[in-house]
Amino acid sequence: MRNFGSDLLDCLNLIKGNGSFVTTHSSPFVFPGLSVLGQGEIAYPINELQANALIQAAEKASFGKGSQTIIDETVRRAWEIDAENLLFNGQQWDQFLQKALNTIKPQLGIEDLEVEARLYKMLVYEKGDFFLSHRDTEKEKGMFGTLIIGLPSKHRGGELLVRFDGEEQCVNLAEEAGNYRIPYVAFYADCEHEIKPMKEGYRVCLVYNLIQKKSEKAIRLEPLGEHVSKLATILKAGVGNRSFSPGIVLLGHQYTPENFSQNQLKLNDRTRATALIRAAAEAGYYAKMCLVTSQLSGIPAYDGYGWDETPDDNVEMGEVYDGIVTIEHWLEEGPPPLRSIEVDEDELLTTFKLNEGDPVEKENTGYMGNYGPDLMHWYHYGAIVFWSKEYQEEMLLKEDIPNQLEWLGYYNTKRRHLSGKETAICESILKSVLNKQGTALKAQYHVIADWVTGSRDETTFKTLGYPLLKRYFQQIQPDYWVKLVATYPSKHFDLLFKQIGQQGNVSHLHHLLEILIELTNMSNSNNLLASQMEALPEYFSNAAQRQEKPLVNGTALTILFNIEKLLPQQKEWVDRMVALLCENNERKYINEVLVPVVLNPEFGTSFSKALLSFTKKNLQYRVDNKPQPPANWSRPVPKKQKNLRIWKLLESFLESPVEQVFDFRKNKQERTEMEDAIAGVTVDLRTETIRKGSPYTLRLFKTEDAYDKQIREWYEDVVLLEQVKKMVN
Structure with missing residues (x-):
């Protein structure tokens, strides 16, 4: 490692480039x-x-x-x-x-x-x-x-x-x-x-x-080819040596995360980074630019007069009590990183000593009572991380799923130029993901579909693709499913979608509808669409048995109408779907999901007309039963498991047909408990604090809020009913 590192640094130091071309x-x-x-x-x-x-x-x-x-x-x-x-x-x-x-x-x-x-x-x-x-x-x-x-x-x-x-x-x-x-x-x-x-x-x-303007020495762009060849020779000699995979070379300058990019590299950093990245590719390595961050924590130097209570970030650090070196910022360009790489300060390849000179960032916590201030310094060094492709699989399989899928997405873009080893790595990633439970946040599961599509191999599809696509069905966007269906026989997807549908998961059914509407644009998907449309009543029936409500939202219902308009279904299908979708007669579902969609004049099929008829009957029933104002001041006691003591105390007051006001003169803690209990339920009560005497009084007033809400909703129903009637006529 020592000779390798010295040779590499000596070669890099010979590069005195003049920037990008x-x-x-x-x-x-x-x-x-x-x-x-x-x-x-x-x-x-x-x-x-x-x-x-x-x-x-x-x-x-x-x-x-x-x-x-x-x-x-x-x-x-x-x-x-x-x-x-x-x-x-x-x-x-x-x-x-x-x-x-x-x-x-x-x-x-x-x-x-x-x-x-x-x-x-x-x-x-x-x-x-x-x-x-x-x-x-x-x-x-x-x-x-x-x-x-x-x-x-x-x-x-x-x-x-x-x-x-x-x-x-x-x-x-x-x-x-x-x-x-x-x-x-x-x-x-x-x-x-x-x-x-x-x-x-x-x-x-x-x-x-x-x-x-001044012709002392003509400006020329020096080729890096000779330097790249020398660096590549050094790197090739190290292939197979685990001791420097990965290796981390520090460039000569510090950068803030905000201004760190290949275009922003200073002086010789740019050409050295360019040469090393090119040499790494030639020698069979991956290389990635990053910031190596050295964070020091300590206390300011003591000047004998005590610490100033006003924090000063620019004071000199005295004693250092903690330090850590990490990689916290990777450039987007190039291959993905290996995000779990740990930095060993002693193994860094550098020609200078860390933490000398001014840090890029400083922070002073300031004086804190009996404690002096804490001072933190951050040094952000531009760096190149490189690692041998020989050990890529071993290192990559130690990463989490999001990072593994990052790499699978990268390999997808290089599909035509992958080596046999890299192809095997992709299959190892897929097997690793298949063996993990649950889904990972921020993981790009659609790259799995991309890989399976690019394979164009039914064996790969059956052994890896099928179980992965089934498990991460909802995490893969519809356009990726369309590419898959265009690549493989539709029988595979008919079976897969039926297995998904039989689970009765409403969110999965909505995702399936999004896929099916995209498939209507494919000329060779008619058989698959027909089979799935025929099975939809069974899917929704399974969801209804799981008591998932609502079975559709506005988007899903619109998609369903659009598909049925393109592929009209028989009366039996329509009757089954209408029966399933009309089991839920809650006002919110009828008014906010069904009505806005069935009022769309673009839909004129027997399916949409049947749902329109149902909404008309439901609205008519509600309009015919106009809410009536309360006969007296008796109000129902909320059925809540919390705050039972409060509701037991208020029970007789709420049930009284004549009492309208209740005074609760208690300390602040008990008044707050009462207010929180009332705020946590729907009840015809409002509160007001009477700030006289000690303790204050929390006064409760009965209201007609429930009736006011019912009558507002009734007027809304009247308007909707008129709109529905016009559509029916």
Whole structure:
């Protein structure tokens, strides 16, 4: 481990890179104040009419070939307007341009150099336009790169592909440009790049040459290939050695979790991280960027005068009484992490000592009576974690289900390029998940369906897919079920869905309905749909026997109506379903679930009409039996198991037909107990505290709240009945 670590660090320290070969950002919209000769000032977003006007003022885009400038629409098809025909009014655009330069310079590794952006052309790409792979020629002295700024315009396609040293990045300006923002991308002139064909709309952008103002040493992008090869050789020599799997290399700087990203890495950190990640992939490792956090807890240095009661985060830490090193923040880019990795400080690969200098975060609890303040320091170091693929399965199976499924989802995206070992790991994950009980929060179970779909193997489906899909039926969204049904024989799903339906779980039935409505869009699912529709009465009957209420909600009933409209059922089916759905005659169910759906004029089948008839009868019965006001002041005693002493005390008062007020003069604790008991039930009582004497008096008043609620509901029923009658007629 010692020699391996030293060799790796020595190799990394030789890398003195100058940043990324490409960087992309976006900014909130500012008015450029841009005018085009002969067209006037441009308005935003640029629409079709204005784009066509720009094209009228433009020329066919050319490109350089050797010493010639030629036009060849098999190589490049676009429109261009020279800088001399473009004019900016005001200072807003100059300020924006300077901010953009200040943003991209650190990303390109040239923050200490003086550069400027000089406008070269405006480019307009319409549907079908493109530019094949090429390198930008040096158009003026000191040019080292290109800056492209997208102007707000809705479009699709026209992605920019930038390549250097075996790497490629795809930059799509469409989303930001279509949302009234200003996207921009900068890259070195050494990079090959191309514009993919436009699919829709107009891509309008300004192209600037990036110029080095002082020519002491020309800005060049150094290839990392040689360093990557050396690092990969060191890593390959260590494959099979458990002692450094995983290994953790600390980069040279600290970062806050908020500003930690590959684009935000400082100085040499970026190129070293890039080289190590590339070398790891070449050598048969996984590699992942993270923050290694060292947390120190201690007390401030004592100055002999005592501690100030006002906390000061910047005081020096004296005695350290606790310290822990962990990984608390992983970057999203790249493969998933192994989230349970524990950090051994002694095993970290680093050229510097931890916890020296200023921490990124500090906290002082302040003086606490007889206790002095606690001081906490957090050091967040950028790091690369790498581990051998040889031990991936062993380590991964120690992780929890959410992390295992993260990896399964990652492997799904690499399906065509998986090794036999990685395929076996996926099957091990599935077996591990199958052997676990219950469901895990935040676990992405749909990746199981993705894997089974991608396998296209009935043996895999039967042995692993079927039991997993059955167990996690409700955790897998309908669109993933559609892909499965499109891949495997429908007989498998007919059996699986029937087993699910026979369980009589209402939430599972609702999920099944969501799947079935999606399947109506598949031409080859008719037999499966017909079989499942035929079985629905049995499913709902099973749920009714379990006394699950309600059997449907508004969404489920709407889906059911839509399916039955597409696949009309026989009278026997309709009668059974109506009988099941009408067993529940509770007002809330009738008014809030059935009525809103049956009033939809889109549904005119015998099924919906039968439920409409039921709701009419139910509403008519309630309207015919208008609530009557209480005959006297007697009120029912709540049937509650809690606070029996309170309700025993109030029993005679509540049952009295003449008493309306009850005074309860007790201490605050007993009055609060009485108020809590009343607040916890539905009862025609209100309370008021009489703040005279000692103790105060809690006065109880009988009300007609129950009747008031009943009469309000009755008037609502009258309105609904009229609406239902109109539908019936």
